[in-house]
Amino acid sequence: MSHSHLSFAGDRLPYSLNASHLTSAFPSTYPFNVFAAGLTELLQETDDVDVFRSVITTLEDSSFRFLAVCKVAYGFEEVEALEREVGFYQRELRHLQGKYIPRLFGYFVGTTVRGTTAALVTSDEGRPLLKPFACLSLQFRKRVYRGLRRIHQAGVHHGDVLEANLVVRRRKDGSYWPMIVDFDRARKHECEVKGKKTQIYGPCPEPGEDVCFELYAIGGEEGLDIWRPNSRVRGFVDSRGGGDGRELRAGECGGAGNYIG
Numbered sequence: 001m002s003h004s005h006l007s008f009a010g011d012r013l014p015y016s017l018n019a020s021h022l023t024s025a026f027p028s029t030y031p032f033n034v035f036a037a038g039l040t041e042l043l044q045e046t047d048d049v050d051v052f053r054s055v056i057t058t059l060e061d062s063s064f065r066f067l068a069v070c071k072v073a074y075g076f077e078e079v080e081a082l083e084r085e086v087g088f089y090q091r092e093l094r095h096l097q098g099k100y101i102p103r104l105f106g107y108f109v110g111t112t113v114r115g116t117t118a119a120l121v122t123s124d125e126g127r128p129l130l131k132p133f134a135c136l137s138l139q140f141r142k143r144v145y146r147g148l149r150r151i152h153q154a155g156v157h158h159g160d161v162l163e164a165n166l167v168v169r170r171r172k173d174g175s176y177w178p179m180i181v182d183f184d185r186a187r188k189h190e191c192e193v194k195g196k197k198t199q200i201y202g203p204c205p206e207p208g209e210d211v212c213f214e215l216y217a218i219g220g221e222e223g224l225d226i227w228r229p230n231s232r233v234r235g236f237v238d239s240r241g242g243g244d245g246r247e248l249r250a251g252e253c254g255g256a257g258n259y260i261g
């Protein structure tokens, strides 16, 4: 395994990184040594971190093709954060891969013209979410909350739950499935919600007692808005029943439907 490496093609990233960890569970056992990442789209770019959509191939098997997202970090600090992130994928969140978080393909490190460089390669699970939480269906908001709750139950505090850190795929039944990404601000966490059931549209829980602060905040009105409204005047009740009171803000949402580009 230690001899495997990943080569980035193209002008932006003309280098190879060595596999520090290569997952062997998915999509095959990878009997290959040399992978190439063809960059198809730049998703995010900051001073020290670039995120690309890419296709991973290997010369050793022309049928091998893995649609991936490569998160490439430069410099000691950013690489250290990426290493923590890969640790969560490998350990605490391993069982949630493919369900609530992407699957880990591999982690590659090396030295490039930009110094210490590392790449976290995960499965491509869809497009970044385009709409604010307030514009999403109740079904979708529940899915986001459940995913985050599972992450907490696994002992991880995300630290940066924003629309931008959800990727979304449209399923065969037409509904949208969210996956939670970007664990570089995550930390280990003993969650108050462990073993307890917080109810969606149940009474607003007590932060620090019924739920931890991150889950409380994300379930609140500025986030997923899934606690039962109580003292606040909402000004609108869906008379058809079963609505979630969100229609008021529909104008901000650019119409129903597509969550993704």
Ligand SMILES: [Zn+2]
Pocket: 152, 189, 190, 191, 192, 193, 211, 212, 213, 214, 215
């Ligand atoms: Zn928690």
